Amino acid sequence: MYRNDAGAHGGSYAPPEVADRAGGPDIDSVSAMCRALGDPTRMRIYRFLLSCSCPVELGADGSVRPLDGPTVGEVCCTVAGVERITSTLSFHLRRLREAGLIAMERRGRRIACSVIPSAAQQLAGFFADANRSSAAKGEQTMTDGSPSKTDQDVHDAVRQRYGRAASAVLGRVDGAAGCCSGLDGDGQPANADPITRDLYSSDEAASVPTAALAASLGCGNPTALASLQPGQTVLDLGSGGGVDVLLSARRVGPTGFAYGLDMTDEMLDLAERNRAEAGVDNVRFLKGRIEDIPLPDGSVDVIISNCVINLSADKDAVLREAFRVLRPGGRFAVSDVVWRRPIPEAIRGNVELWAGCVAGALLEGDYRDRLLRTGFAGVSIEPTRVYTREDAEAAVESACGSGGCCGGMAEELDGALMSAFIRAVKPAA
Numbered sequence: 001m002y003r004n005d006a007g008a009h010g011g012s013y014a015p016p017e018v019a020d021r022a023g024g025p026d027i028d029s030v031s032a033m034c035r036a037l038g039d040p041t042r043m044r045i046y047r048f049l050l051s052c053s054c055p056v057e058l059g060a061d062g063s064v065r066p067l068d069g070p071t072v073g074e075v076c077c078t079v080a081g082v083e084r085i086t087s088t089l090s091f092h093l094r095r096l097r098e099a100g101l102i103a104m105e106r107r108g109r110r111i112a113c114s115v116i117p118s119a120a121q122q123l124a125g126f127f128a129d130a131n132r133s134s135a136a137k138g139e140q141t142m143t144d145g146s147p148s149k150t151d152q153d154v155h156d157a158v159r160q161r162y163g164r165a166a167s168a169v170l171g172r173v174d175g176a177a178g179c180c181s182g183l184d185g186d187g188q189p190a191n192a193d194p195i196t197r198d199l200y201s202s203d204e205a206a207s208v209p210t211a212a213l214a215a216s217l218g219c220g221n222p223t224a225l226a227s228l229q230p231g232q233t234v235l236d237l238g239s240g241g242g243v244d245v246l247l248s249a250r251r252v253g254p255t256g257f258a259y260g261l262d263m264t265d266e267m268l269d270l271a272e273r274n275r276a277e278a279g280v281d282n283v284r285f286l287k288g289r290i291e292d293i294p295l296p297d298g299s300v301d302v303i304i305s306n307c308v309i310n311l312s313a314d315k316d317a318v319l320r321e322a323f324r325v326l327r328p329g330g331r332f333a334v335s336d337v338v339w340r341r342p343i344p345e346a347i348r349g350n351v352e353l354w355a356g357c358v359a360g361a362l363l364e365g366d367y368r369d370r371l372l373r374t375g376f377a378g379v380s381i382e383p384t385r386v387y388t389r390e391d392a393e394a395a396v397e398s399a400c401g402s403g404g405c406c407g408g409m410a411e412e413l414d415g416a417l418m419s420a421f422i423r424a425v426k427p428a429a
C-alpha cells in the first residue's frame with residue numbers, strides 16, 4: 001500500500017494515498033494505521049512523536065524524510081518513563097513505520113523519527129468525516145467541550161448573542177440615543193465587562209467610527225502587537241463590528257488589504273457601515289465560518305483574531321484553516337482568552353458561558369499543543385491580562401446574568417483565566 005523501499009531503518013517513505021476512488025480517505029490506509037495504533041504503547045509513541053512536530057523534507061515523489069526529530073533512544077527514554085518498553089521499542093517503531101505513520105532516517109549512528117504529516121492528516125480527516133456524518137444524524141457531541149451539547153448548540157448560541165450585540169449598536173446608531181451611547185467619556189466602550197474594556201489607545205479609538213469601537217468585544221489589541229507592515233494581506237477571524245480590520249487596513253496601507261470574516265449577518269452589516277463611514281477601500285468583509293475560511297491556500301500574510309477562537313466548537317478545524325490560508329512564513333497573531341488552570345467542570349458545559357468567551361477557552365498548554373500539531377512553529381502565549389476573582393466573576397455574570405451559573409466558585413476562578421497574545425508562524429517551505 002505504501003512504497004517502502006528502505007532497509008531495516010533508514011530511507012524515505014511515500015505517504016499514503018490521499019483519497020480513495022469514492023473521494024473519502026483511503027480506507028485501506030486508515031485501517032492499516034488504526035491496526036498499528038491498536039496497542040497502547042504504540043499509541044504513546046505516536047502521540048509523543050506528534051507532540052514533537054519535527055520538520056520533515058517532502059521529496060518531489062511524495063517521499064518523507066525526517067530533517068530532525070528525536071532519536072530512537074530519545075523516544076525510548078520519553079515513552080519508557082511511562083512504561084518499560086526498551087526491548088520492544090524497535091518492534092513498535094517498525095509497526096508504525098510499516099503502517100505509513102512515521103518515517104525514520106539514519107544519521108550516522110543515530111536514527112531520527114518523525115510522524116508523516118499527510119498520514120496524520122488522513123487519519124484526522126477520516127474521524128472528522130465520521131464526526132460530521134453522525135452530526136447529520138443528530139448524534140453529534142461537541143468536538144471541543146461538553147458531551148451534552150452539540151457543535152450546533154454552541155454555534156446557535158454564539159450567533160444569537162453576537163447578532164443581538166450588533167443589533168444593539170445598530171439600534172443606537174440609528175436611534176435617538178445617538179452614536180456615542182456605547183462609549184464612555186474617554187471615547188472608550190462604556191463596558192463593564194473586564195475582558196473587553198480599555199483595549200485601545202485614545203489615538204486608535206479616535207481613528208475608527210464610534211460604532212466600530214462601541215461594538216468592540218475583543219479581549220486584546222492584536223493589530224498593535226502583530227507588527228503589520230505596509231503591503232501585507234491581513235485576515236481577521238471573527239471580525240465583529242470591524243474595529244481590528246479598520247485598524248489593520250490603516251497599518252498595511254493602500255498597497256495592503258484587510259479581510260474580516262464573520263458568520264453573523266448583523267455584525268457584517270455593522271462592519272460594512274463602519275467601513276463606509278471610515279471611507280477605506282482596502283477592506284472586505286466576508287460571510288463565513290472560521291472553521292471553513294472562504295479564501296485560497298497561501299493567500300494571507302498575517303492572521304489576526306480578537307477573542308473569537310475560544311468560541312469555536314472545533315478549534316482544530318480553525319487552526320487547520322488558518323494554517324492553510326497563510327502563505328509559508330505567514331504569521332498567526334491572535335488575542336484570545338486562555339485558561340491558566342484546568343477549567344472547572346461546572347463551567348465547561350455551560351453554553352451561555354461558552355458564548356461569553358469563558359467556557360470554550362483552551363488551557364494554555366492545550367492551545368500550544370494544538371498549534372504545534374497543526375504544523376505551526378515559534379509558538380508563544382504571552383499573558384496580556386490575568387483576571388482576578390472579581391474580574392472573572394464579573395465576566396461570568398455578564399455572560400449568565402446575576403444569580404449566575406457559578407455561585408461559590410470565586411476561589412477557583414481567581415487568577416485562573418487570562419487574555420493572552422498568541423503568536424505562531426507557518427514554517428517557510
Ligand SMILES: C[S@@+](CC[C@H](N)C(=O)[O-])C[C@H]1O[C@@H](n2cnc3c(N)ncnc32)[C@H](O)[C@@H]1O
Pocket residue numbers: 158159162163215216217218219237238239240241242243244261262263264267288289290291305306307308311312357
Ligand atoms: C467576541 S466577538 C469579537 C468580535 C471582534 N473580533 C472584536 O474584537 O470586537 C466574536 C465575533 O466572532 C464571530 N464568530 C464567532 N464564532 C464564529 C465562527 N465560528 N465563525 C465565524 N464567526 C464567528 C461572532 O459572530 C462575533 O462577531
